[in-house]
Amino acid sequence: MKALELIGKGEEMHGRAYIKSDKEEASSIIKKLKENGFDHFVMLSCVDWIDNNEFELVYHLWSYEHKEHVMVSIILPRDNPSMSSMHELFPQIETYEREIHEMYGVDFEGNNRLTPFMLEGWHDMPPMRKDFDSKKFAEDVFDSIPEIKEEEDEGI
Amino acid sequence: MGLFDGDIMKYEDWNKISRIASRKSLWMVHFCTGCGAIELPPVMTSRYDMERFGMGPMATPRQADVLLITGYLTVKTLKRVVNVYEQMQSPKYVISFGSCPINGGMYWDSYNTVKRLDRYLPVDVYVGGCMPRPEGVMNAFLELMKLIDEGKARGWEKYQKYYEQYKRNQKMAFNFEREKDEGA
Amino acid sequence: MVVEKIAVIALYTTIAMFVGILFMGVGRKIVARVHNRVGPPVYQGFIDIAKLLTKKTNISHGWIYDLALLFSMTGIMLTILFLPIGGVKLLSMEGDAFLVLYLLAIPALGFALGAGASGNPNAAIGVMRALVMMLSYELPFVITLIALMIYYDTSSIAQIVEMQHAKWAIMIPPFVLAAAVADMALQGMLMEAPFDIPTAPHEIASGPMAEFGGKHLGALMIYKAGTIVAYTTLFVDLFLGGGVVMHDGSVLAYLANFAVWFILIFLVFTLSLLINTSFPRFRIEQAFKFYWKYEALLAFISLIWVYLMVIS
């Protein structure tokens, strides 16, 4: 595959190139991919591997030239995860970073727009982390809201 | 207000005219909150054609009589829904679609979905289903018309009467964690 | 005498509003049938207005907001009174064609005043578009009116109607062109597609009406009903002889003229609705261009044609 030849490492996985990288190397890899035809940034996703105590950030890129999908994966520690922002390379990455910051608590250095995005008034743990107990939270918060107490109907 | 105090027409008769007119001319505000919005096109357009009953979509809440909660409601949407509901001019009615506003539906353990709509807004009619088919939606409209005719659709009066309780519940849902921290 | 006159005027305006509200329901039915639907009953307009006028709460945005509706309602009623309805002259006088042109602007301005006082940004956009639309359709309409005035050598609408007893204006070749132009102008006056951009509900939340609700919206719908009658009657008076078929002044002639007037305004309104159902919306600058480029050109051709007919 073209991407694997370019970078010189990684493996093929279900017809896609899968490149493992680390924090420092990632931006140079993605920059090199972008310069060599992989200029469509598809999405940025995050996986919570709670047993290994780590997060995996996956950058998905697509090339219209080579018709090839490449995933660049970065492993971050689960405590105080941080990553450098890549909004200089792809401006649209900013929104994905905002979402992942809100849902997983990953900090992106250099992104100035890490403000609340979909959740409003949220003060708990980021909700997509696997140790967040959504059921218990829903029971605590929403079931504690009382019913409307109606007086005996006197025909309003 | 001598006109309606019994000089010319009894207040009850006036109310009755109001009810008959508003039953045959329910305008709904076109605010789609969840998946149920997709059941409305067949109801509005030529297949089931709710304009037969004088119903029609309205662009602004000021002109509308019915608020449709079409499916699940997140906390963020609830703020907007409350805004829209309070802008509507009474008499105003709320119809809730599907399982989610009754008891949470498939979002029963979600961190961001309000489970029971009737704790935040007075609901006049519920429709069952996930989602209800257009026939079910039509049944809900017909039921609401029947209730208005009988003078039983009084959600808006309930909202005025128990306003403090509704406001308290809404506030608790809007900034849940902050309230909890302050309370502790 | 004065009391009688006032009673007749009150009767006529009431009938005009009644006919307008009926037409709103009939119009919705026709639109529904073109959409392949059943549609509401024809008396739906009365139910809607009754519902709106019996709403329990009513939000006002100050006295300008309240009075502006009265302002536009007065404007539209005056317009109706200056137009011969079925050949009956109420307040007609010499030179009332110019007066009607001025009066036509009053309702739109009142509407703009009320919508502006509501303070909604969508309403402000809608008002701006409505005023631009008014400016656009007035030019071709005024040119056609001048053509009529030159041909009949009068500036009174009642006299134009009287001189059409022998032959309606639309049967004279240049006025076929002028009637087509005036019909498109009528489309703009009634705010029907393709010129419904001022009240586009999907773009600017029904524009100037965004903040109107309850009794105010009910009054606005009555005003809307009045505009339907006023503008279609203006068209009928100018081009279709005002619906006058019998001139002998008997009771039978009176009723027949009234019936023909009703049928003619219904036909004009139906044509406008059918155009409304089948064409998409112009953007405001496209509408402006349409009126000032193509319509104005056609109006000028008819004007020159008429002038050549008159001097030869």
Next chain:
Amino acid sequence: MSILKPLKAWKHLAKKPHTIRYPAQEHHDMEGKKLPTDKLRGFHSNDLEKCIGCRMCGQICMNDAITYEEIPELEGKKGKNIRPVVDYGRCCFCGLCTDICPTKSLHLTPNFKLVSTDKHDYKFMPTQLVTKNEDYTVELDKVIFDADEYKEKF
């Protein structure tokens, strides 16, 4: 002329409307069958005699919609004397409970209309009084009713 092509829409004026006048008229397909078909997943129906109270439906339900009610009158029959109660404020009509049901007593009927002003009406014990194919002809309240009502009948 392309500008006159939209006028083709006027032909609908002469046609019969396409609308189903719903409360008076039912929806039929081209062959005259009633719609929706039998395969529609509507409210449950449960044969209380056949049901053995194994709690399988409640375990597989991902929405936590199925709870159980004890019916003492069923004591002595095969299995336990509990029967499922479905909360239609939770149910999403996925049909997992009917797939897992070992006796096939629980199944989904094509009944889907339930309109009420009381949210408590949406939690009830499905029972079976009619066979699946006849469900159409029967009103909804004849197919299902409250657990309390059921108890009184015994």
